[in-house]
Amino acid sequence: QVQLVESGGGLVQAGDSLRLSCAASGRTFSGYRMAWFRQAPGKEREFVAAVVWSGGSTRYADSVKGRFTIFRDNAKGAVFLQMNSLKPEDTAVYYCAARRWSSGSYSEYEYDYWGQGTQVTVSS
Numbered sequence: 377q378v379q380l381v382e383s384g385g386g387l388v389q390a391g392d393s394l395r396l397s398c399a400a401s402g403r404t405f406s407g408y409r410m411a412w413f414r415q416a417p418g419k420e421r422e423f424v425a426a427v428v429w430s431g432g433s434t435r436y437a438d439s440v441k442g443r444f445t446i447f448r449d450n451a452k453g454a455v456f457l458q459m460n461s462l463k464p465e466d467t468a469v470y471y472c473a474a475r476r477w478s479s480g481s482y483s484e485y486e487y488d489y490w491g492q493g494t495q496v497t498v499s500s
Contacts, residue, residue, distance in 0.1 A: 377402045378400070378401070378402035378403055378474065378488075378489045379399075379400070379401045379402050380398055380399070380400055380472045380473070380474060380489055380490065380491035381398065381399045381401075381472075381491055381492070382396060382397065382398050382470065382471065382472045382491045382492065382493060382494040383396070383397050383399070383494060384396040384397045384494060385470060385494030385495045385496045386495075386496070386497070387497045387499065388462055388496075388497070388498055388499070389498070389499050389500075390462060390463055390464055390498055390499065390500050391461060391462065392462050392498070393458070393459060393460045393461075393462065394459045394462065394496060395456055395457065395458050395459070396412065396456065396457040396459065396470055396472075396494060396496070397454055397455075397456055398410070398412075398454060398455040398456070398457075398472030398491060399452075399453065399454050400453050400454060400455060400472075400474065401453060405429040405453075405474065406429055406430045407429065407430055407476075407477070407478055408428075408429045408474050408475060408476060408477075408478065409426055409427070409428050409429070409474070409475045409477065409478045409479075410426065410427050410428075410429055410446075410448060410455040410472070410473070410474050410475075411423065411424070411425065411426035411427075411446075411472075411473045411474075411475070411482070411487065412424040412425050412426075412446060412455075412457045412470055412471065412472060412473070413470070413471045413473055413484055413487075414466075414468035414469065414470045414471065414496075415468055415469050415471070415493075416465075416467060416468040416469075419468075421471070421484050422437065423437050423482050423483075423484070424436070424437050424440055424444065424446075424457070424470070425437065425440060425444055425445075425446035425457060426446065426482060427446045427447060427448055427455065428478040429448055429450075429478070430478070431478075432447070432448065434446055434447075435482065439465075440459075440466075443459065443460050443461045443462075444457060444458065444459050444460070445457070445458040445460075446458075455472060457470070459496070462496075462498045463498060464498050464499065464500045465498075466496060466498050467496060467497050467498050468495075468496060469493040469494065469495050469496075470493060470494050470495075470496055471490055471491055471492075471493045472490070472491040473487035473489065473490050473491070474487060474488060474489040474490075475487045475488055476488050
């Protein structure tokens with residue numbers, strides 16, 4: 377049974393940094409694409425960043441390019457999202473997701489497994 381467990385959220389001020397973690401278990405994730413999505417109050421869930429477990433290629437939403445970095449640690453079985461220069465508009469619940477294929481659409485509907493989410497709040 378695949379499990380994704382996020383942690384690391386919290387309340388920070390604009391300009392601060394946070395690192396989110398996603399502990400992935402239940403199978404080997406070779407060939408998977410791992411991603412972070414977020415959902416702000418009253419808004420639809422949106423793509424933030426993705427990384428291919430094998431090879432490590434990455435992709436980012438334009439709104440976070442240059443500020444966020446996604447990376448995985450094979451030994452720990454975890455995916456991380458390093459968030460720097462946080463802005464109030466980054467406030468959202470952040471979700472970790474896994475897709476069984478490394479190629480294809482980045483739509484949230486293409487992801488097979490989801491974590492429960494972790495709240496990130498950025499005050500101005």
